[in-house]
Amino acid sequence: MMGGGELTYELSQNAYIKLDLHALKHRTTAVNGLLLGRANGDDVLEIAESVPLFHSHLSLLPPLEISLILIEEYCATKGLGVVGYFHANETFDDSELGNVAKNIGDHISRYFPQAVILLLNNNKLDALPKGKDRGPVMHLYTKDAYKSWKFVGSDGGSHLTIKEPAANTVLLDYISSEKWHGLVDFEDHLEDVTKDWLNPELFK
């Protein structure tokens, strides 16, 4: 078993950008997503993929269960696992990790004890065009020894990094070209199965 404190988390650029674009596409509602990846050795958790999930009724079980069942089957074919949860709050200045996010995070950590929650930080996202911040615009939460979710490190810290250093530049480019129009989440997929939640076309 890995020690929670020493673990670092490496987020791939595509996984990162998909989650950001999902929140930008549905600015007026809370959104969530799943982080897929694997433990790399003893001290790195690699978040290689992400799946944008829902933009309404986040706390209802049926859609969530369906998505988890299907995405876990997908993971099994790729040698990945569900390693965490992403959440963006409904209002701009709400930077608290709410109960719904914690509950879903709890569920995931039952199957993957080192699971993390990433919470979108709107202030950082908003400040991106002005600054030269290379760190992710998300806050990292992990489970502490008492099994409750704890905010890890301030200002990005060294625990959570994006694999590709220019990710924020790419993100800004996508924001200015309104790339979120092409993003598909699991909710869209349930409406119309021809829409692919893996978003294979998004970065082409």
Added chain:
Amino acid sequence: MVTKTEETQLNRLESQVEHGGGGVWEYLCLVRKLKVRRSDKVLKHGLSILNDPKKRSSLGPDEWTLYEQVAVAAMDCQCLDVAKDCINVLHKRFPDSKRVGRLEAMLFEAKGSWEEAEKAYASLLEDNSLDPVIHKRRVALAKAQGNMLMAVECLNKYLNIFMADYDAWRELAEIYISLQMYKQAAFCYEELVLSQPTVPLYHLAYADVLYTLGGLENLQTARKYYSSTIDLTGGKNNRALFGICLCTSAIAQLTKGRNKEDKDSPDLSSLAAAALEKVYKQGASDKLPILTLALKNLRVSS
């Protein structure tokens, strides 16, 4: 609610306007009529009329409607200076208008001056306690401050007066869901199903809430409402089809070892599974193997 035809018409008109093909005023009227939120477009194209004295005066009395529309859109886009200019023009023309007073209160809200906004709405309500828009603004104000319990209280007050406002019931249900108060949310959906029994969306949401609540009785009722959703949509609702499979699996787990009271369900569940497999085969054949495995696991675990 906006129908498919209306949406197509709106999108066609929008792209025409975006490419400079004219029809700006028709577009803005349609946005108002359908009550859709296209604030960035309304702001851009509305201003193009307001800033052109010739175009503006050709509208006649509709000019003031446009000022109001652009003011609201500008607040939505956080262009508070534009909003302020529009409101000032309206205030000059209609100094005692309550409708303009409402816009002024909304400007406080957009600035995040919650207390001043609250005060302004309270005084407007004193003059007219039955103004639905102001009641709704107060709900939005509570939500913006993250005070969900206050939002619930305001909405309940509103629904005491305007019991037939379905959108308000839906909003209340959604707030309850976000607070994980599922029993209360279920009550709202019961109201909605009773008042509009042919809207599949309400059947589906009600079933989802019941499933989330759990327990044998709720699961059995949930399955009935998933079935009615399928009935009302002519079999074209994937979420309801999945719902049937989830319910059947959960019911089987609860009744394991007991007498088989759930005789019909295997049939219903395999019908739903077969329908889903057909949908995936046609629309997402690459995901079919995943789906088949997932459905099989659901059945095995039950």
